[in-house]
Amino acid sequence: xxxxxxxxxxxxxxxxxxxxxxxxTVQAQTALDDILKSKVLxxxxxxxxxxxxxxxxxxxxxxxxxxxxxxIAKKLGVAVELVPVVSASRIPALQTKKADLVIATLGKNPxxxxxxxxxxxxxxxxxxxxxxxxxxxxxxxDLTGKKVGVTRGAMEDQELSKLAPAGTDIKRFEDNNGTxxxxxxxxxxxxxxGASVAASMMTKNPQLATExxxxxxxxxxxxxxxxxxxxxxxxxxxxxxxxxxxxxLDALSKKWLGRPAGDLPL
Amino acid sequence: xxxxxxxxxxxxxxxxxxxxxxxxxxxxxxxxxxxxxxxIGGAWVRARGFGSDMAPAWLKxxxxxxxxxxxxxxxxxxxxxxxxxxxxxGFKLSAEMxxxxxxxxxxGAYATEIIRAGLEATPKGHIEAAQSLALxxxxxxxxxxxxxxxxxxxxxLVSQIIIVMLGSSVCGQISxxxxxxxxxxxxxxxxxxxxxxxxxxxxxxxxxxxxxxxLNWLGATFLFGRR
Numbered sequence: 001x002x003x004x005x006x007x008x009x010x011x012x013x014x015x016x017x018x019x020x021x022x023x024x025t026v027q028a029q030t031a032l033d034d035i036l037k038s039k040v041l042x043x044x045x046x047x048x049x050x051x052x053x054x055x056x057x058x059x060x061x062x063x064x065x066x067x068x069x070x071x072i073a074k075k076l077g078v079a080v081e082l083v084p085v086v087s088a089s090r091i092p093a094l095q096t097k098k099a100d101l102v103i104a105t106l107g108k109n110p111x112x113x114x115x116x117x118x119x120x121x122x123x124x125x126x127x128x129x130x131x132x133x134x135x136x137x138x139x140x141x142d143l144t145g146k147k148v149g150v151t152r153g154a155m156e157d158q159e160l161s162k163l164a165p166a167g168t169d170i171k172r173f174e175d176n177n178g179t180x181x182x183x184x185x186x187x188x189x190x191x192x193x194g195a196s197v198a199a200s201m202m203t204k205n206p207q208l209a210t211e212x213x214x215x216x217x218x219x220x221x222x223x224x225x226x227x228x229x230x231x232x233x234x235x236x237x238x239x240x241x242x243x244x245x246x247x248x249l250d251a252l253s254k255k256w257l258g259r260p261a262g263d264l265p266l
Numbered sequence: 267x268x269x270x271x272x273x274x275x276x277x278x279x280x281x282x283x284x285x286x287x288x289x290x291x292x293x294x295x296x297x298x299x300x301x302x303x304x305x306i307g308g309a310w311v312r313a314r315g316f317g318s319d320m321a322p323a324w325l326k327x328x329x330x331x332x333x334x335x336x337x338x339x340x341x342x343x344x345x346x347x348x349x350x351x352x353x354x355x356g357f358k359l360s361a362e363m364x365x366x367x368x369x370x371x372x373x374g375a376y377a378t379e380i381i382r383a384g385l386e387a388t389p390k391g392h393i394e395a396a397q398s399l400a401l402x403x404x405x406x407x408x409x410x411x412x413x414x415x416x417x418x419x420x421x422x423l424v425s426q427i428i429i430v431m432l433g434s435s436v437c438g439q440i441s442x443x444x445x446x447x448x449x450x451x452x453x454x455x456x457x458x459x460x461x462x463x464x465x466x467x468x469x470x471x472x473x474x475x476x477x478x479x480x481l482n483w484l485g486a487t488f489l490f491g492r493r
Contacts, residue, residue: 088454095457115457149441153454171361171441172451178439185353187361187440 031100031225032232039078043069044085044099048176050200051256052105052123052221064256065103068122068223071248072101075239086175088153091116094226101236102224105194107155107217116227119236120266121220122243123253127156129214130183130198131190137213143168149179149188156192159216184208192216196257220264276461279452286448287469289362293444294431294477297369301430302423304370305377306412308333312378313385315393316407329378336375342436344368349440365437365444373430380423384415417490424481428474435470445469 035041045065046053056062061082073080083099090106093099094116105125108118129148131137144167150157152172161170171188173179176197183191184205190213193201202210223240225233243249244264253261277283311317311329318326336344349364359367388411396410416423438447449466453459486492 088450091457092459095459111455112457152450158455172447173441174439174450181350182441185350186358187349187353 029229029231031229032235035076035078035100035232040081041069041073041076041078041101042081042083042099043073044083044090044093044102044104045069046087046090046104046176047084048086049105049194049197052125052196053103054200064123064252065105065221067252067256069101069103071243071252072103072236072239075242076235087151088174091224094224097226100225100232103221105196105221106224107219108222109155109158109219111158112224116224117229117233118222118224119233120240121222121264122240122249122261123221124257124259124262124264125221126195126218127159127192127216128195128198128212129160129190129192129216130202130210131213133209133211135189135213137190140164140214143190145169146190147171147188148190148192149173149182150192151176151179154194155219156194156216160192163216183210271461272458273461273465275456275458276452276465279448279455282448282452283445283465283469285443286445286466287473289442289444290431290434290473293362293366293369293434293437293442294427296366297373297430298427298481300370301373301427302377304374305381305423308374308378309381309385310407313382315388315390316385316411320403333375333378336372337379341368341372341433342439344372345436345440361437361440361442364440365434365442368437369430369434372433373427376426376430377423380419380426381415384417384419385411387418388415413490416485420482420485420490424478424485427481428477431474431477432470445473 045061045063047055047061049063051063053061053063053065061084066082069080069082083093085093085099085102085104087104090102090104091112094102102116103122105123106112106118107125107127108121112118129137129140129143137143140163144165147169148160148164149171150160150173152174154176157170157172164170171182173182176193179191179193180197180201182188183201191198191201198210198212202208223236225236240249244261249264250260253259308329311321311325312333345364345368348359348368349361352359352364392410392414393406396406401410434444435446437444438450441447445466449462453462
């Protein structure tokens, strides 16, 4: 009797383990079919990076990324479900299948391309170091010994870590709000931010007398899809291609950023 | 079952992990020492038969306010208040200093209540016996009441210290380079979050067990003796 029980228990444990790992297994390109079947497209968006993704006066997420998500869902003929994420949880949201697409000012780099796939780009973006007007910073070498705040895991974190000299005191915070709060309260002297976050920080805190200092990288935004989901990727690329030709991408860019999308890389 | 675990990608970042362990341990040890002393002081003020009967009213009010404020607000709010809030009042602290102060202040409040319980459990006869031997109030507190009190409450104080150590994991949010910060940084670089958190979870477990043994030994050896 005992033996049977033990065997049973072992079986249950094995079953639990299998289902645990099954969740992380790469399934062969079923995302698009699942979306069309359930009629819901789950899109990870950020709510702390105006004007791409932020919270409007009615407490609902709005912005360029949200418009983009709605546009793609409309073209696929499905409803959209927004999944709020912070900068550092954008890629995990894809890996854990919490979202089908990430539309959250996601830049493309080789490290990220190893773990997720990217569609073509849909909006322009750049990252830079910002600081008080009273300081004179001409090059990255001038950052030696200075405290520079950055959002951990964001593109500017990885690029700044490469560009800044070894003596730079890089302080990493959990999300953009933390990074901006650290700069506003004087805990760091400079911040490395995406253009959009910096712009809203400067308009909201004119007393900080902040200005653009050094360009880190031009990095247009791409839409992230889970690794190997080529069917979904190609479908989204089709939609983007069409939107580019019809002028929809330029219109979105003008609406939120005040300038056309320009020449976006594929 | 074809999930591929790549621990090498995480373990190759060992200098980051080591720095993380050092900060977590260092912050904890410093806050244990200062926090426990703070707790003993607070406990004297609040304990019946000790400060509660002789300390000035304003001191009792301050300690009561401190204990209630800290024990009824979340640690992360206390930490953010010190790091993001106090600079507005002109106190600018580094992330590490803010973390240390938050941990000391937090542990101090809980230790006050834990040690107070131990002091109030002192049999009246012990105090009276000490008084009849003409010991001073300070001698009675330090040599008669405190050691058995610490002995009684040591396990719960040690548990509280472990909680504070594990709680220090949120200090990474304000860029203190402790162990969770290392985990977050590593997984944001190589996206190996499963492995990173397994490794760091194991390190926390190891640290907690070691800390418990060390504190039990230290307490018995230096504070109240073995029975």
